[in-house]
Amino acid sequence: MDTITTTNPPALVPTDRTRVRRLPARASYERATIDAILDEGLVCHVGFTVDGQPYVIPTVYARVGDELYIHGSAASRMLRTLENGIPVCLTVTLLDGLVLARSAFHHSVNYRSVVVLGTAVPVEDEADKRAALEAIVEHVVPGRTSSVRRPAAKEVRATSVLRLPLVEASAKVRSGPPLDDEDDYGLDCWAGEVPLRMTALAPLADPRLPPTISPPPSVVGYRRPAARGG
Amino acid sequence: MDTITTTNPPALVPTDRTRVRRLPARASYERATIDAILDEGLVCHVGFTVDGQPYVIPTVYARVGDELYIHGSAASRMLRTLENGIPVCLTVTLLDGLVLARSAFHHSVNYRSVVVLGTAVPVEDEADKRAALEAIVEHVVPGRTSSVRRPAAKEVRATSVLRLPLVEASAKVRSGPPLDDEDDYGLDCWAGEVPLRMTALAPLADPRLPPTISPPPSVVGYRRPAARGG
Numbered sequence: 001m002d003t004i005t006t007t008n009p010p011a012l013v014p015t016d017r018t019r020v021r022r023l024p025a026r027a028s029y030e031r032a033t034i035d036a037i038l039d040e041g042l043v044c045h046v047g048f049t050v051d052g053q054p055y056v057i058p059t060v061y062a063r064v065g066d067e068l069y070i071h072g073s074a075a076s077r078m079l080r081t082l083e084n085g086i087p088v089c090l091t092v093t094l095l096d097g098l099v100l101a102r103s104a105f106h107h108s109v110n111y112r113s114v115v116v117l118g119t120a121v122p123v124e125d126e127a128d129k130r131a132a133l134e135a136i137v138e139h140v141v142p143g144r145t146s147s148v149r150r151p152a153a154k155e156v157r158a159t160s161v162l163r164l165p166l167v168e169a170s171a172k173v174r175s176g177p178p179l180d181d182e183d184d185y186g187l188d189c190w191a192g193e194v195p196l197r198m199t200a201l202a203p204l205a206d207p208r209l210p211p212t213i214s215p216p217p218s219v220v221g222y223r224r225p226a227a228r229g230g
Numbered sequence: 231m232d233t234i235t236t237t238n239p240p241a242l243v244p245t246d247r248t249r250v251r252r253l254p255a256r257a258s259y260e261r262a263t264i265d266a267i268l269d270e271g272l273v274c275h276v277g278f279t280v281d282g283q284p285y286v287i288p289t290v291y292a293r294v295g296d297e298l299y300i301h302g303s304a305a306s307r308m309l310r311t312l313e314n315g316i317p318v319c320l321t322v323t324l325l326d327g328l329v330l331a332r333s334a335f336h337h338s339v340n341y342r343s344v345v346v347l348g349t350a351v352p353v354e355d356e357a358d359k360r361a362a363l364e365a366i367v368e369h370v371v372p373g374r375t376s377s378v379r380r381p382a383a384k385e386v387r388a389t390s391v392l393r394l395p396l397v398e399a400s401a402k403v404r405s406g407p408p409l410d411d412e413d414d415y416g417l418d419c420w421a422g423e424v425p426l427r428m429t430a431l432a433p434l435a436d437p438r439l440p441p442t443i444s445p446p447p448s449v450v451g452y453r454r455p456a457a458r459g460g
Binding site: 017042043045046047048049052053054055056057058060087088089090091093095097098100101102103104105107109111113115117133134137140141144145147148149150151152155159177178184185187188189190191192193194195196197198199200201202203204205206207208209213214215216219222 | 247272273275276277278279282283284285286287288290317318319320321323325327328330331332333334335337339341343345347363364367370371374375377378379380381382385389407408414415417418419420421422423424425426427428429430431432433434435436437438439443444445446449452
């Protein structure tokens with residue numbers, strides 16, 4: 001019996017569809033790596049196919065254990081084609097830096113990305129939908145749910161939620177300096193990394209907010225990766 | 231005769247596939263809006279379908295006039311399926327802020343995104359490939375090309391480049407404060423926006439770089455949107 005399975009899931013088994021072929025040294029199938037990327041990202045890009053045409057739509061999401069949830073209303077075109085589920089690809093990309101090599105050819109970017117394949121199905125049960133919607137708000141701003149008006153029943157009905165199992169997935173990570181051809185290291189050319197960060201600026205109060213209401217710590221100290229429960 | 235067409239392209243005509251149905255007030259088909267988003271973004275997400283399964287892969291890109299170019303090698307799975315072109319969706323998303331409403335239901339994000347649909351075809355001509363690869367480097371770091379070793383012929387051959395016409399596309403933009411239900415404005419709950427910015431940190435020199443080589447202005451002052459020719 002492996003008693004730590006719940007908190008520390010085993011590595012996923014790569015399938016023919018998720019095995020990283022290009023630069024496989026950058027690949028990982030470890031849940032710890034995959035989960036950390038999914039939990040740090042804010043927006044995913046969901047791909048689906050309608051009449052042979054792929055569509056890629058940005059939307060917020062949340063991971064809850066071994067499931068991913070997305071807001072169906074953000075992908076209404078997808079939902080119109082949804083009956084018993086639809087094949088999707090959910091990709092999360094964190095851009096960490098620009099990699100400037102001495103040759104044009106070896107320029108690159110440092111990044112962490114996760115690709116999840118599978119069939120997204122609608123969440124029908126109201127309690128399950130509520131839990132998923134709450135998870136999405138908490139994913140974006142941990143601690144937010146407790147201070148806002150919870151959804152009314154008609155708001156829950158008006159929102160579609162899709163569930164995607166986190167089973168067929170892979171991560172890909174590049175970090176570090178450029179890797180130039182040995183002959184190029186002597187060139188008189190600056191090389192290195194320009195690190196990029198997604199940072200939060202000071203919060204902007206709604207113009208209709210009474211000046212007596214101050215932003216809570218979850219807003220003032222906002223950062224990614226988020227401090228859970230902050 | 232419209233003599234300014236080249237520098238100021240007309241609005242695109244929405245098709246049944248690109249007309250924004252959900253929250254159409256956020257949509258734009260103006261090339262100025264679309265081009266500004268495409269030119270500010272660093273990474274796009276390209277969607278394509280293989281055996282009924284959609285895939286979404288992040289990759290760098292460049293816009294050159296009415297064409298988009300992507301680095302084929304970043305989407306090798308796509309290229310294996312490519313013969314006379316493949317239907318793709320190229321999406322660029324700029325995340326501008328988190329929109330915190332007084333109700334969970336009206337939480338949102340401020341963003342600018344572009345969705346381009348079409349058929350990506352391989353660029354075969356060596357001069358055209360060189361121009362596209364140079365455009366991709368210049369898109370990421372304007373002015374970089376002149377200071378690096380240009381691609382050798384074998385490097386050009388080893389790199390696949392795809393071209394996608396910028397014809398069937400739409401932009402979608404949300405900005406500003408939350409829009410709450412009128413009844414909720416009296417709630418004792420902070421509401422507003424947490425602005426997000428992608429910022430560059432100080433450049434990190436390659437450990438093998440001689441200390442006599444200083445980073446050029448294009449690197450030290452790096453920012454998006456990039457100063458063209460900087």
